[in-house]
Amino acid sequence: MIDPSLHTDSLVADRYRVIKRIGQGGMGQVFLAQDEQLDRPVAIKQLRGDEDNAKALHRFQREAKFLAKLNHPCIVQVYDYVTEENGGSLIMEYIDGVDLARKLREEATSMAQRLQWLYQIMAGLACAHASGILHRDLKPENILVSRNGNAKLTDFGIAREQQQNTELTQAVIGSYAYMSPEQIADEPLDFKSDLFSFGIVAYSVLLEQHPFGATGNTLKLLQNISTGPLNQDALENSKLPDELKSLLQNLLAKDKTARPDSSQQVCEQLAYICQEYPLSETLEGGMETAELPPLTLFTRHTAQALPLPKPRKRHWLTVTATLLIAVAAGVWFTGQGSAPGLIPQAVAVLPPRFSTDGELADSDQRLVGGTLYQAAQQSVVQLPGTEAIPRFEVDSQTGEPFQILTALAAKELIVTDVFCNLTWCDISINRLAPAAQGQRLKVLASANFRTTVDRYAMLAERVHLHINQLYDYKSDVQLDLPDENEYRVFAEQYQQYYSAGANTSQLDALDTLSTKTKAWASVQILYREIALDLYHDTGNDQALTRLEQFLPAKNRTDTEAQLLNQFALARSQKDFAQARHWLERLEQQGLDHSALMELEGLLALSESNYPVAIDNFRQSAQLRPSVHNYFRLSMASWLNGDIEPARDYISRAHQLNPADHKTNRFRGVIALWEGRLDEAHEALSQALESERSAIVLNNLGVVLLLQGDYNGSKKQLQDALKIAPGDEQTLFNLADAHKLNGELKTAQGLYTQVAEQTATFNDAYSLRLNAQALAHLGQYSEAIAAYQQARELDPDSGDTHYTGALVYALAGEKISARLSTQAALKSGMGEAWFALPWFSEVCDEQQVDCLAL
Structure with a gap:
């Protein structure tokens, strides 16, 4: 039985040492503890095991199950669930901070900071919804704000999966002040109920009052939420931007069909508002708000992609060099180069494949998978005569291994299969190449080994040794990995970056490493990728400053990896002379010709020297005719005004992988420009299946307009405006659609808005x-x-x-x-x-x- 008198120094599950109690309620208590096995703080949410808590225990166990499905930086992570005869303990990520309600009561916070919290809350909610999970108890008390200022969703104790119809779905549960009308009426719930609750939270956070009146009388409040009017006066008299006022009104619509279509859509609108309106204010009493750090946008996670911030100036058909540079920014190749005159062999490492019968928790599986991938990638990098295809290229391809090999124009694949139970993993690493005939692969070499689950540095070392064995390579260089604790910090940040995108907390974690670990090439490369992503996403130079401080001093830059890092930094800083210096150093150091060509092309692109970029990218495509190289060559040709070659190169990319969304998006742009409307419609529709972005919707709307389908055009353009409200080009195209449809008054209004905005x-x-x-x-x-x-x-x-x-x-x-x-x-x-x-x-x-x- 769970000990009701759990106290300081108690040991839970022979692993979690209790430090102190940090919370208590009617059904249980919460403790701060130390995980002695992994040396990290955790929160233990313990439910008292008695008859009164029987149903609550059922919900408690379900909360553990739900949270285990979710991996997102804006959701408190669950690590473990300890069950005994009459109770249970949920072992969770410890957040050193306070709940949002207390934060707002006790601290003066800027409007910009509150907007960022709302974005982060919705980002977490979007992840939950993408996994089929409703929260059903969204309120400020269930949102934690850490000391570094990030908001995280917690308390999924009454959440449920949408497809399930348990007895709990028929009970009116949740916090009265934040319920939706359908929740109060005991009607079936869907994700739009959570959106209404979020609307109440957002209104309360931004305007410091409840949208439907005072909350002292519960019955009156429930009636107001169900049938009463929204407090429009407070909203209209506020200084909030019109887009935000409109969003709040839509979220708080009584009729759920009038609410936004999805949490993803709301998340995209908030991202746009945060970037477009970096609000600042003076609080009551004359106290100035502190400057808000750059908006943390989480752009990648396992369940649902979140939006990048939208630049103010965007054209539906103008493709800038910035877009191309961002697509081609990842430069992960480092290593020993090739013998003079030899072309390096392109090798692609595929993400590990886990057996569905394994028992490993999702969080541990992601760490094991990330360690396997990074160690295999870096091992291939260090092999003589090989070129490791960057991960961003590999991740963009889908299909069977042979299809991926063809799209990447790789000579070989490294494929890893993993089966894990709770304590150990069996791992098989295979080196594959095309068979002599047919679209098949053959195994050139294979290695199998067993390792314990939580020894990540040891796992990386064993991967390195076995990759060398696969290639019959004996290195004279001693592998010098960080110790287990420091390697775990690196592994966690690597996994978070590739699942959730870049955020400043990852740089903060890497900054805590020892001087020796910071000097490890893999750590410096990861720091570079995170910092450059943050810079490109936010435009804030602070990320570049941090990267410059993290890297070795320029007069101590010697290795190939260090030179590549300095080159990437100088190019992002637009210090092209310095970038040229590092390029010359790399050539002197013996970087292989194909890698030098790629860097020459990227530098020329940054300098708007498109003919030189085209020449280098053409050579790269000749050496490795991959989707990425043809796409990059097509983009450079387009920027140079060479429309016909651009069309030819993107067609080659499309033939290699017809499903690649960035290829279809750009193929549609070229076809639209040239007036080949049927082809443009087909390409953009295909891109839309994987990328529901404003740019694709806008282009598709223009195609339909030119084809005479004015109503269809308006639908696509209106959807684009939901993602990027106020975008001038979209508004102009929509005005054209209304004018051509005979709706002259509406068209005039939109033309006027565009004229005023520009x-x-x-x-x-x-x-x-x-x-x-x-x-x-x-x-x-x-x-x-x-x-x-x-x-x-x-x-x-x-x-x-x-x-x-x-x-x-x-x-x-x-x-x-x-x-x-x-x-x-x-x-x-x-x-x-x-x-x-x-x-x-x-x-x-x-x-x-x-x-x-």
């Missing part, structure tokens, strides 16, 4: 959009002036020529419109763009075919 910007993109909107509003002089400014900044762009054609056509200046039309067509723009009604008089006057060049 009026104060002087970049070519904004000027083009401003000119087109003004022309549709009949303000021709102002439209022509904006177009001429855009032409001065970007005279050769097809976008600029098209803008001129549209502005002059609407203004009735047909000769100028015809000249601009012909210039746009020469740039590669398709005839379909000029089938819109506003070009009809230009093309038909005196039987002149303006589309004939």
